[in-house]
Amino acid sequence: MRKIGVIGLGHVGSTVAYTLVTKGIADELVLIDNNDAKCTAEFYDYMDSLPRLDTSTKILKQNYSDLADADVIVTSFGDIKALAQGGDRFLEYEFNCKQAKEVGIKLHEVGFKGVLINISNPCDVITGLLRYYTGLNRRQVFGTGTFLDTARMQRAVGMALNQNPHNISGYVLGEHGESQFTAWSTVCVQGKPIEELAEEVGLNLGELDNAARGGGWLVFNGKKYTCYAIATCAVKLVQAVFSDSRLVCPASVYVDEFKCYVGYPAIITKSGAEMAMPLPLSAEEKEKLTASAKMIRTKTEEGKGRQR
Template structure:
C-alpha cells in the first residue's frame, strides 16, 4: 500500500519534517505545499539531489492541493514569527497571523476531498487544532495536534540527564496546553522502574526545576537560534508514523476531550483511524486542578479566536 504524506508550510519546521521523512523512507509520495513557490521548488530539487545517496526513494509533488485527496496524513507546519516579535515566548502571539492562514488552508484541504488524519504543528497548537477541525469538518478523532508530545520529550530529556539514563528510559507525561499552562504530571513519571518522586528524594533531583526546563525548553532554543524545529519535527513524524503503521501507541497528543469541552494534551491510543481510545489517568488533586485550569485557558482562547 502506498504511503502518502502532505506537508503544508516549508519553513524551518516543515523542512525538518520533510527531511526526516525522506531520509528515513517513511513515505512513498510526499506533497510539499508553501506560498513561496521558489522556496518550495528549491527544497524539492534539493531533496531529489539527496536521493541518489539515500537507501529509499520518495516521489515529491509540489504545490498541488489536489494531490492531498488520497493522502494518509497531512502535517500542518505553516506559521512564522520572529523572536523579536515574541520576547515573552507567548505562542498566542502567533494566533492572529496563523488563524488567517489556517482558514484558507482548511478550505483548500476540504476542497481536495482529503479524509485522512490531519496533524497540526502550527502554534498555538491546541487552538489551531480546534480551528482546523471545525473548518475542515473532519471527525474530531482525525484531527490530532502534536501537543505535549514535545513537552513530554523535554521533560524526559531533563530527567534522563539528571539521573544519567537515556531519556527513552523515562516514562510519563506533560499534560494540558502546549504552552505556558502545561505541566509535568509527576504522578505518571517513572524511571529505573521507580516513581520519580521517590528517586528525586534519594538523588537530590529538583523536580520544580525540571518542570520549568520542560515548560521553557522552546525558549532556550529560540534564544540560541531564533526558531525551534528539530524537536517538534521529530514529534510530528513520530505521530505520523504511528498513524501510518496503525501502531496503537499511547501518546500525549492534543485530542478533543469531551469532559473538558476542548482540545488539550492527554494520552490516547493512536492508530490508522486517529484517536482510538482515550486514557483515564489517576492524577492527584493538584494535577487535576492544573489540568482544569489549562483546559479552561485553551477553551477561552478558542472562543476568542472565532
C-alpha cells in the same frame, strides 16, 4: 502507497519533509507553502538527494488537489516574523488562526479524508480550528501537543539523574505552552515513582518542571527557531498512523470533558487519535489541567469568531 502532505515549509516543515524523504517513509510527498520560491527550492533540494538515497519518493508541489487522496497531512505553517520576538507561542495566534481557516477550507474543498497532524502554534488552539474548518472528525485531527514537552521532561530528568531518557516514563499535560505542567504522579524512573526518588536524592521537581517548560525557549534563544526535536515527534506520529501501532503518547487530542483539544495521553491508530484511559491524577494536577483546558477552549472559540 503512503502519501503524505506537508503544509508550511519553514524550519519545522522542511525538516519533517526531509526526514520523510531520507527515511523512505513517504512513497509520495506533496509540498505546500505560501512562499512559492521557498517551496520550489525545497522541492529541488529534496529531488537532488534522491539519486543518492536507497529509497525513492515521488514529490509534488503547490497543488491542493494532490492532497485529496493523501493518507496523512502535517500542518506546520507559522509566522516567522511574529515568532522572532520570542517568549510566547501565542505571538503566532492571529496569523495562524487565518492560516487554519484557509488551509482547513481548502482541504475540505478537495475532499481530504485522511489524518491531519498539526504542529503549528498555539498547537492546541490551531488543532481545534483545523478540525472545525476541515469538517473532519475529532479522531482524524490531532496535534503534536505535549509529546515534545514530555520528551523535554525526560531529557531534564535524565540529565539530573544520569539516566537514559528512555528510562523515564510519564507525561507533561495541558497546553503546549506556558500552562503546561509535568504530572509527577505519572512519572517513574526505571519503574520507581519519581516523587519517592526525589525525597531520597533531593531532586527539585519544580526546577525540572521549569526545565521542561522552558526547553523550547532554551533552543529558540540560541538559534531563533526549533526544528529537529519537534520534527522527530511529528514523524514518529506519522509512522504510528501508518503502522496502526496503537502507540500511547501525549498528543493534542480532543477531550470531551473539556470540549477542546489539550495535551493528554492518546492512542495513535490508522484512524487518528483517541483518548487513552483516564489518568489517576492528583487533585492539584486535575486543577492545573482544567485551568489549562479552559484557556485553550476560550482561545479556540475566539479564533473562530475572529474569522467569521
